[in-house]
Amino acid sequence: MTAEVAERPDDALDAVAEPVPCTRCSNTALLTIVGRCADCISDMGRNHPEEREAWKRELTTAIESRGQ
Numbered sequence: 001m002t003a004e005v006a007e008r009p010d011d012a013l014d015a016v017a018e019p020v021p022c023t024r025c026s027n028t029a030l031l032t033i034v035g036r037c038a039d040c041i042s043d044m045g046r047n048h049p050e051e052r053e054a055w056k057r058e059l060t061t062a063i064e065s066r067g068q
């Protein structure tokens with residue numbers, strides 16, 4: 001029986017960067033900016049200007065709070 005074998009993704013990249021799930025599309029991404037992956041940022045830039053403005057405000061808030 002091999003039922004006890006844990007399901008593990010290929011962890012070859014774990015030492016380099018920690019994958020984080022995107023808060024918008026839930027895809028795991030190595031790089032997210034205020035929770036959004038590059039695909040979402042690109043998609044927002046092309047198709048969702050209102051979402052992108054909201055995201056930019058979040059980004060500004062995150063940067064400002066980091067500097068305090």
Ligand SMILES: [Zn+2]
Nearest residue numbers: 022025037040
């Ligand atoms: Zn995403």
